[in-house]
Amino acid sequence: MAESTVTALEPERLYTVCDPDQLNFASTADLEDTDEPIGQDRAVQSIRFAIGMAHRGFNLFALGPEGTGRRSLVMQYLLQAAADQPAPDDWVYVNDFQNAHRPNPLRLPPGRGPGLKKDMAELMTELGQALPAAFEAEEYRARRQAIEASLKEHQDENFQNVGAEAAEKSVALIRTPVGLALAPMRDGEVLSPDEFQKLSEEDQEHFKAEMERLQEKLEATIKKVPVWERETRAKIRELDQEVTNFAISHLMDEVKEKYADLSEVLAYLDAVAADVAENVADFLGDGEGGRSKPAKPSPAGESSIRRYRVNVLVDHGATIGAPVVFEDHPTQPNLLGRVEHVAQYGALITDFNLIKPGALHKANGGYLVMDARKVLLNPFAWEDLKRALKTRELRLESPGQSLGLLSTVSLEPGPIAIDVKVVLIGDPSLYYLLSHYDPEFTELFKVAADFDWRMDRSPANIVGLARSVATLTRKENLKQLDRTAIARLVEQASREIEDSAKLSTHMASLADLVREADHWAGQAGAELITAAHVQQAIDAATYRQDRVREHVQDEIRRGTVHVATEGFEIGQINGLAVLQLGRFAFGRPSRITARVRFGKGEVIDIEREVDLGGPLHGKGVMILSSFLASRFGADGPLTLAASLVFEQSYGGIEGDSASSTELYALLSALAELPIDQGLAVTGSVDQFGRVQAIGGVNEKIEGFFDLCAARGLTGRQGVLIPATNVAHLMLRADVVEACRQGRFAIYPIETIDQGIALLTGKPAGTANAAGRYPPGSVNARVQARLKAFLRAAERLQGRSEPSGQKPKSRP
Known part of the structure; x- marks a missing residue:
């Protein structure tokens, strides 16, 4: 591999102004x-698509780093879309x-739920x-008295008939403290027991027979x-x-007229009328005729009239457009609603009036926005949310009921149909974890709004940032900020993402x-x-956070x-690492x-051997081993x-950004050539000896x-970085100035x-056709040292061969 001379980077390449x-x-x-987002075109298109897609399952997951404006951007577009949509219907319970523990939900046009509650x-x-006035009217009293008098007259007539027949047989029908009784009579006078015994046996038998016959007739009448x-009570009912x-017909007719367009409400009003007629005593209090009865147990000690109330769960009378709800605490009750209880006489009592809405109720017909992590952290919330989205109905159920842990009778409110678009932010x-481990997730959240953490440093984006x-x-x-302040903000925005x-x-x-x-200012x-x-x-923000950095520098x-x-x-060589403490990072030599x-x-990696080296660090060491073997092991095995x-390292080492640094130290030890300690190195290496980009290049430099400056810059100090990291340089002003003065240098290495x-x-030296390196070059010295190790291995092998056998020669 041909080598070329490396020169230090010009100061202009160290910081893009x-x-x-x-x-x-x-x-x-x-x-x-402006309210237009900058640098998030992909995410914006996804949000718009999710809002416009009405089919099932096209809910939205907004993913991206915290602080990229995910929530504000999502809310901005949801509010814009919701403003043009109609307000959803009201829901009441x-x-x-007929089944008091299963209250019914009613759907009404926006704003009519409270009206129904008020009308009821x-x-x-x-x-x-x-009702009390109607039952106290003279007409009612007269008709009731007539019914009761008819009963008395009928009873008296039947008993008089029995009495008249008994008188004909000289038997008296008398009233006693325990009821009616028959007694023998002579000359109009009831005979005493003694007088009856004085009668002849024939007369006694005659009286007994007649009295038995009359007694049977009397008992039949009784x-x-x-x-x-019972017939009389039925007539009274x-x-x-x-x-x-x-009494109620004209009142009910007035209410029905208001809701003539709502068949479900009319059916409910008919049920109310039937129940009022069945339980009219609840309205009469301590009236006559035994009509009053104890009030049924109800919350807060209220009377049973409470069962005719209307519980307005969601009221959209004042809502303009579709609702956009952000639920910051998405527990299962806050999401799906809950049934509250009140204590009365040592017991917890509830009814349909104590049903409270959840975020899904409030967002029904619109949009619900939540933090995905918070939803997953709350027990039962995630599974119940998925169930509601799959079935498109909201069934209010406590966690204890869903797990079958409650054996007591509780409310089971009827389900409410929902049409809601859910947006999760995470x-x-x-x-990606949800996509991999939860098969239902991709069915329900088919749209991902992927927020980027960076954007091009273009003139349009700079203006957008301003x-x-x-x-x-x-x-x-x-x-307000002047143009120099905006320019400095732009430079800082580039440094934050190291590009x-x-x-x-x-x-x-x-x-x-x-x-x-x-x-x-x-x-x-x-x-x-x-x-x-x-x-x-x-500078102030850095100073507030760099206590640890100062201590590390001071120890060095x-x-x-x-x-x-x-x-x-x-x-021996100087490597560079980055320590991350929250959002503050600094380089550590x-x-x-x-x-x-x-x-x-x-090649033994001591960090890995003692379990302080992570898998990526181990990978880097194995790559440099492969590089050595491929370059210097062509003529035989490496016998080193x-x-x-990492000296004085007492924590874990991870990452491959020091693999080139370790390779330099290894080459130095093999070639027995000293390394300039005024230089520090960072960069990973591949199997072909190419130096690759790493992260945290600015902090490492x-x-x-800082260490060199504290000891005094000599003009020979500097840092070797991968050439591919040059585009990431946004160094501090003091570093750039030192490089401009020639007191420090940054070298791009390929x-x-x-x-x-x-x-x-x-x-370094380049191998010729025979694989030999120029004398005096680094690679030639490494090659010579490795051959010396190989010859030593061969001599050792020769001494260990059995007598009479010659070692095999290597071609």
Whole structure:
């Protein structure tokens, strides 16, 4: 692989400046407000498609990093679409008089639910006055008395007939404290027992026979009394129903006239009328005739009139357009509704009036927006949400009922038909996990709005960013930003995503930066926010979070953690890592060493051996081993033993960004050539020796620069980075200035040969047709060292051969 001379990057390539003079406005005061998203065209199209698709299952999952404006953008488009849609119907629950624990839902046009509730309350009030008045009227009293008198007259007539027949037989029908009785009589006087005994036996037998016959007739007449009374009560009930129907007919007709277009409501009103007639005593109180009865148990000790109320679950009378509901706490009850209870006489009592709506009820006919993670964290919420979306009906059921854990009788409200578009907002990892592990998820959420975390750094997007900032300043009454401040924001947006040609779409962090800059501008008494205020906000935010970074740098400067920034060492090199603490990241230099010796061709990764190295780190070490074997093992096996380690590392190591660094240290140890300790390295390597891009390049460079600057820049210090990372450079101003003055340098590396030549000051060397490298080159020294190991292995093998046998020669 041919090598080429590597030169340090020009300062202009270390930081891509946004020229304020290229902005065609003086400050954000010159820009109009905007509610258009920038850099999210794909997500916007998905949202619009999901809103317009009315078929089942086309619910929306908005996925993307937190802070990219997922929720605000979704809500913006949902509210726009909902404004042009009709308001959905009202839903109410009413009593099922035949099955009280299964209340019925009624669907009414928007705003008519409360009207029905009010009309029923007024109807009950009117009935409470009209019914007692009707039953206290003279006509009713006269008709009832006539019925009761008829019964008395009929009873008296039948008993008089028995008494008259008894008198003809000289038997008296007398009333006793225990009822009617027969007694013998002579000369109009009832005989006493003693007088009866004085009669002749013939007369006694005559009286006994007549009395037995009359007793049978009397008993038959007495047995008819309950029948006559039942018939009388039936007539009274008929009279009561007639009076009730007459009293309520005109009242019911007035209500029915209002709801003549709603057949379900008319059926309910007919059921109400029938139940009122059946239970008219509930309206009469302690009236006559035993009509009063104890009130049925009901919440809060109210009377049984409560069963005629209307529970308005959802009222859209004041709703303009379709509802858009954001449920921030999507528990199962908050999502599907709940049945509340009240304590009465030591027991929990409920009825249909205590049914409370959930978010799905409120969003029915519109849109429901929720955080996907919160839905999944709440027990039963996810499964019940999927069930409702699949069946398109909302069945209110407590978790205990659905699991069969409750044996007590509770309400089972009838299901409500739903037509709702659900939008879940979550991280990409959550979306892909659900897609993989939940087969129902892809059936119900067929549209994904994928929010990008970056956008092109184009003039149009820069203007869009500036207009978004202008909108923020007016909305929150912040100071306006001049063009230098906008330019600095653009540069920071590029640094946040480590790409000089891109801008971050994490609008939350940019908005916070504007707010902090407004604070510092206010402290300085400035009228406009300038680039200096934005920089002050950046520096202040860094200072608040960099305590750990300072401690790490201090330990290195004091020598507690050994990292050299001057001199030359064999098998020792400065590697660069990034530590992430929340949203704050910083570079940490570390010392990587390699030792080689004669062995069996093993490259031992000490981090992996002690389970401190992650799988990606292990992969990087295996790749560099493959590179060594392919380059230097063509003539025979590699007979070396090498060990690699991150010195003074006491935590886990993950990632392959140090694989090229470890390879340099290994080559240095094999070639016995020292590495310049003023240089630090980052980058991964492939099996062909190409250096590949890594993450956190800015933080890594700045971490080593800070250490060198603290010890004093010598002009020989710098960092080797993959050439493919040059486009990601957005370095701090002090680093760029040091490079401009020649006191620090950044070197773009494409191959391992370029890197090792720069680190050792010796050419790497290119193999000729015979596979030999130029004398004195790094690769030639490595090749020679490995051959020496191989000869040693052959000598050792020869000494171990049995006597009389010669070792086989290698061609």
